[in-house]
Amino acid sequence: MSRFFLEPENRSTVRAAERTPLSSTAKMSVNISSPAPAPTRPLRLKRLELDDPQDYTEALKCKRPRLSLPPSSPGLAPCLRPLSHSPGPVGSNHHCVSCIGPYVFLEPTEGTETYRAIHRVTEQEYTCKVFSMRRYQELIAPYARLLPHDNICRIAEVVTGERSVYVFFQRNYGDMHSYVRTCKRLQEEEAVRLFGQMAAAVAHCHEHGVVLRDLKLRKFVFVDKQRTKLVLQNLEDSCLLHGDDDSLTDKHGCPAYVGPEILNSLHSYSGKAADVWSLGVVLYTMLVGRYPFQDVEPAALFSKIRRGAFTVPESLSVQAKSLVCCMLRKAPSERLEASELLFHPWLNCSNNTTPNTHLNPRNCTDQVVPSYTEDTGF
Structure with a gap:
C-alpha cells in the first residue's frame, strides 16, 4: 500500500464555505470555489442533511471563524497531529459544516458523526469521523500506538475546528x-x-x-x-x-x-x-x-x-x-x-x-x- 499524508492548500486559514450540502449522488468531480465574502458580512454555515430528524437542533448563530491553536499533541506522530486551522463554529455533538479545508462532505455513512468526504483537489474519496475536541486524543491513541500495518486502517489527515476534530481515513468498499x-x-x-x-x-x-x-x-x-x-x-x-x-x-x-x-x-x-x-x-x-x-x-x-x-x-x-x-x-x-x-x-x-x-x-x-x-x- 502506498503511504501518504495529505496537506491542505492553505495552512494559515480555512474558510467555511457557504454551500448547500451535497447529496449521495454527487459526482466525484466537484467545484466548490466560491467568491470570498465581503469583509463586513458574517460567514454562514449550512447544516449537513442528517438521516434522523431528531438529530437536528436549532440553528446556531455562526460567527466569523477565528484562528485557534490546537491542543498540544506530545508523543503523536506528525500525521496524527491536527492541523492548526479552524473551520468555524461546530457543535460538540452535531456536525454543521459542508466543507472544511480541501474536503467537501457528502452524506453520513454511520450514524451522524461519520461522513463520506471528497478532496477537492485530488477528487479522492475519504471517510471522515468527527470527534469532540475534548476526547479526540484519547480516541485516536490506538492509532498512534500501532506501527503501520497493511491490514490496519491509517489516518490520512487530522483537521481541527473550534470544538470538533475531523479525522480522515481512506475510503472503503463495504464491510x-x-x-x-x-x-x-x-x-x-x-x-x-x-x-x-x-x-x-x-x-x-x-x-x-x-x-x-x-x-x-x-x-x-x-x-x-x-x-x-x-x-x-x-x-x-x-x-x-x-x-x-x-x-x-x-x-x-x-x-x-x-x-x-x-x-x-x-x-x-x-x-x-x-x-x-x-x-x-x-x-x-x-x-x-x-x-x-x-x-x-x-x-x-x-x-x-x-x-x-x-x-x-x-x-x-x-x-x-x-x-x-x-x-x-x-x-x-x-x-x-x-x-x-x-x-x-x-x-x-x-x-x-x-x-x-x-x-x-x-x-x-x-x-x-x-x-x-x-x-x-x-
Whole structure:
C-alpha cells in the first residue's frame, strides 16, 4: 500500500464555505470555489442533511471563524497531529459544516458523526469521523500506538475546528458483515485469504499492547473494489495495555461475539483471549453463514455461550474445523494466541499465496447472517 499524508492548500486559514450540502449522488468531480465574502458580512454555515430528524437542533448563530491553536499533541506522530486551522463554529455533538479545508462532505455513512468526504483537489474519496475536541486524543491513541500495518486502517489527515476534530481515513468498499450476508457463506479458498488478513491485524494489535474488545465482522472493511484486501477499522474503543498484563474488568462487546469468561467472570479476564474467541466467531460465521451461538432472547443466547457448545457442519474441511475449535474453546487458557493462528495449517495451505488473487465463484446456501439490527452491543 502506498503511504501518504495529505496537506491542505492553505495552512494559515480555512474558510467555511457557504454551500448547500451535497447529496449521495454527487459526482466525484466537484467545484466548490466560491467568491470570498465581503469583509463586513458574517460567514454562514449550512447544516449537513442528517438521516434522523431528531438529530437536528436549532440553528446556531455562526460567527466569523477565528484562528485557534490546537491542543498540544506530545508523543503523536506528525500525521496524527491536527492541523492548526479552524473551520468555524461546530457543535460538540452535531456536525454543521459542508466543507472544511480541501474536503467537501457528502452524506453520513454511520450514524451522524461519520461522513463520506471528497478532496477537492485530488477528487479522492475519504471517510471522515468527527470527534469532540475534548476526547479526540484519547480516541485516536490506538492509532498512534500501532506501527503501520497493511491490514490496519491509517489516518490520512487530522483537521481541527473550534470544538470538533475531523479525522480522515481512506475510503472503503463495504464491510465483511454485509459481504457475508450477501454471499451467505464463503468458500474455504476465499475464507483463507480474507481471514488470514484479519488474524494478522489482530496479532499486530496484540503485539503492540492494543486489545480490541469489540471485535466483529463489521470492523473489517474492504479497501479495493475487488474485495480482496481487508483492513481493521474503528480502533477508538480499543484498550491500551501497560506492560504484559492484559487483564480487563469491563464487559464491552457485541453479544454474538462475547466470550463465556466475560459473562461468567465477576473479576478480570484476559482481553487478548477474548479477542481470539471473537475471531473464532468471525471465522465460523464466514464459513457457515450464521453465528455459532444465536437466539432471539439475550438470556438464551448468553446461556448457550456460557455452555460453549456449538456444532460444526461436516462440509467443512478437517483443518478448518480444527482452527475454529482452537479459538472457540471455553477455557481462555486453552485457546491459541492471535500470533499462533498465523501458523495453523489451514492458513498455510498451498493455495494461500496472495490476498489479491482473484477467486472462483462460490456456492451459496440458505443460511443467513443476522441483519445489523441484531448485531448490537450491550
